[in-house]
Amino acid sequence: MNIIQKIKQIKYIKTTPVLETERLILRPITPKDADAAFVWLSDEKVNKFMPYNLYQNTDEVLHWINEIIPKDKNCHWGIVLKENNLLIGSCSIGPDKKEPGAWGFGYNIRSDYWNKGLTTEATKRMIEFAHKEQGIKDFVSNHAVDNPASGKVMEKCGLVFDHYGEYSTFDGTETFKAKFYKMHID
Numbered sequence: 001m002n003i004i005q006k007i008k009q010i011k012y013i014k015t016t017p018v019l020e021t022e023r024l025i026l027r028p029i030t031p032k033d034a035d036a037a038f039v040w041l042s043d044e045k046v047n048k049f050m051p052y053n054l055y056q057n058t059d060e061v062l063h064w065i066n067e068i069i070p071k072d073k074n075c076h077w078g079i080v081l082k083e084n085n086l087l088i089g090s091c092s093i094g095p096d097k098k099e100p101g102a103w104g105f106g107y108n109i110r111s112d113y114w115n116k117g118l119t120t121e122a123t124k125r126m127i128e129f130a131h132k133e134q135g136i137k138d139f140v141s142n143h144a145v146d147n148p149a150s151g152k153v154m155e156k157c158g159l160v161f162d163h164y165g166e167y168s169t170f171d172g173t174e175t176f177k178a179k180f181y182k183m184h185i186d
């Protein structure tokens, strides 16, 4: 890590401004979103490759919104469809734990909105925010080998495959073989 990257890391202040794309508003998630977020957080299809356990009730969602998100290093956004103001998922980006200077990102959306290009649209906007407003030039992400749709999002955002590895669920009960991607933007 060079000196500029070190300074940026020391001076990092988490900020979650409202962002806009053609079809989406990305905005902070609030306790009023608990019911809407429960739709994807309790969906086994969405949860299959995620590190968190399937949510059982909206109290658990409120804990995520009130306790987990504020303490997390990543900037988290709710993904809202402009056409009907529906919150359909969430995404986040922030300093990567293993790659100094690089930012990593993640996302999940309701399964009835998959394959419409919406996550790619949201992720491109997060990357643009990190690059233009936070000065980040290096990006990393990874996905389970058996979850190619996520890899497709990464590729459509400009990342390229770098190496194989693995990741585990937060409770350590499951480990996935994974593909790791990266991108450098000047």
Ligand SMILES: CC(C)(COP(=O)(O)OP(=O)(O)OC[C@H]1O[C@@H](n2cnc3c(N)ncnc32)[C@H](O)[C@@H]1OP(=O)(O)O)[C@@H](O)C(=O)NCCC(=O)NCCS
Pocket (backbone or CB within 6 Å): 045, 046, 047, 049, 050, 106, 107, 108, 109, 110, 113, 114, 115, 116, 117, 118, 119, 120, 121, 142, 143, 144, 147, 148, 149, 150, 152, 153
């Ligand atoms: C991964 C996920 C976020 C993608 O969201 P999305 O809004 O459907 O993504 P997009 O529509 O922008 O892009 C998906 C791409 O994957 C492609 N795809 C879907 N299923 C695929 C499969 N089985 N194999 C290969 N490509 C696939 C789609 O065709 C699309 O590519 P295209 O635009 O070239 O047609 C969504 O499936 C999801 O929430 N999954 C559960 C949570 C998750 O796995 N998060 C990521 C953890 S790393």
